[in-house]
Amino acid sequence: MIGTERRALRFDLLREPWIPVVTLKGEPETVGLREALDRAHEFRWIQGETPTVTAALHRLLVTLTLRVYFDGSAGWGTQWSELWHRGPFPTERLDRYLNGEGDSTGYRDRFDLFGDRPFFQTPDIPEELLGSTAKLTMFRAAGNNATLFDHSTQEDQVELSPAEAARWLVTVQAFDTGGLKTGKLPSQPSLGNGAATVVIEGATLRETLLLNTTPNWADDTLDPRPGPGDQPVWERDPAVSQGSKEADKRGRAPSGLLDLLTWPSRHVRLRGRFGANGVVVDGVAILPGPRLSTDLRSVENMAAYRRTFTRKKNVPGKGVSSPWKPVQLEELRGVWRHCRELLLADEDNDSQRERFRPRNLDHVAARHQGKDALPESTVYTIRVLGQQLDPNRGAVHTWLEEAVPAPAAVLRAQPRETRLEPLMGLAVSLADDVGDELGKLEREYHALLRDAPRAERKLLQQWFWPRLSEHFNDYLVDLGERIRENDVGAFEPTENWANVVEETAEEAQHRWVELVPRRSARNLLALAECTSGYQERVRGIRHEFDRNLKSYDPRPRTEDE
Structure with missing residues (x-):
């Protein structure tokens, strides 16, 4: 029946x-x-x-x-x-x-x-x-x-x-x-x-x-x-x-x-x-x-991967590589932090690759050259979708979806023709470093007072990372427009991005300080000590960023480099 x-x-x-x-x-x-x-x-x-x-x-x-x-x-x-x-x-x-x-x-x-x-x-x-x-x-x-x-x-x-x-x-x-x-x-x-x-x-x-x-x-x-x-x-x-x-x-x-x-x-x-x-x-x-x-990396067309190299003596090239890691979504830190892995082409030599962007983006980049080429001014949107599992991988912790602009000019950029990779790396590293310092500020304060469970020490991260996503998307679009004109044009968008990172961190810090209890001199002393150290470290990070940006050379690499 x-x-x-x-x-x-x-x-x-x-x-x-x-x-x-x-x-x-x-x-x-x-x-x-x-x-x-x-x-x-x-x-x-x-x-x-x-x-x-x-x-x-x-x-x-x-x-x-x-x-x-x-x-x-x-x-x-x-x-x-x-x-x-x-x-x-x-x-x-x-x-x-x-x-x-x-x-x-x-x-x-x-x-x-x-x-x-x-x-x-x-x-x-x-x-x-x-x-x-x-x-x-x-x-x-x-x-x-x-x-x-x-x-x-x-x-x-x-x-x-x-x-x-x-x-x-x-x-x-x-x-x-x-x-x-x-x-x-x-x-x-x-x-x-x-x-x-x-x-x-x-x-x-x-x-x-x-x-x-x-x-x-x-x-x-x-x-x-x-x-x-x-x-x-x-x-x-x-x-x-x-x-x-x-x-x-x-x-x-x-x-x-x-x-x-x-x-x-x-x-x-x-x-x-x-x-x-x-x-x-x-x-x-x-x-x-x-x-x-x-x-999976060798066959999947809709995913990005990354790895790092450790330089060692007597090892040719970049040194010894770590295993390939997939680009995944995170709850707080936006996927734009992996813009290099998602958007940029890498060396043809597989042994020296540091990133592996989705093959569907390779296909799109190829459609912007040769006969019947699509317009260079096109800006695509890539939707990045996924989920986080619990530590045992037996249940869904959360679902995540983000969008990142993908200018055709950025997709078409070749490693030896434009040096976008170190420039975008510089922009992402600045946010990472400042974000780490915000987390450190909150941890140090609660460690001095010994009065808050660890799970609560993420307010500064919540007020910093989500607000950067939209700004970074603007940076990518601006970057695509500038490099279509000339490589040197990439400097100004990157400097503007640095200002946004600094201002966003400052707003998060001020908001946090306003909420911190001032019940005793002990609270005030801990707050003063932690914020002073934080501000000094952030000034050092910005100084190092400015120094690296000024030394950035946009010229194409030679075969010897």
């Missing part, structure tokens, strides 16, 4: 509304996959209920864009330019993909949430393993999940609409936490937790999808048409959860970009039924899926 009811259920992800978008007029709308692509030129962006939902839906639509509209009939650059300049996406290509052509029967039936081959799911999971849908929505308590966002529990009977369940299904595959899953099976966090997701925004959703559609890295010819081994998850044979534990534990390498973008981090099965008001989802099982056996 259960099987019969399941086959009768239907939720067509192509037609039914489940993807939340914002129109060009700023109005929210919910659409199906088909409408999201056919009307992508009419939408401004995708806006999910959390940053992780937004990121996961972007990756899904980028996959479809790459799979459907790039058919290998022309070179990658030529085909991309044609799609960019033509207006709406060609509907006939989506029709051919869904309905089939020649020997292909098409893939229309692969987008049903409850079909014989349910979308993004593993149909062989036994019915007895299905439990509360609270495990699917990561803001609810289930298993290892904390009740930070919601006070429901795993035993609560939670019913989801098919649209909500579909969004969280895609999100869980990309951003599920680690910890024990259905059947008490341990798992690693899904791949999206490995680094913040970087999405380049255009003026419309259509532009955004094209800007993030990069050549297939698994194909040496850079022809985006996937080979037989590189397929999105819905084109593959259904995964098998039973008996595949050892294979999942060993992991595998992705066969291409389509495979990676739809990586099945979990074996999932949804249970639907007919409710009083239509179809609802009332059960789910989530089991560990295949692990990625490849270093």
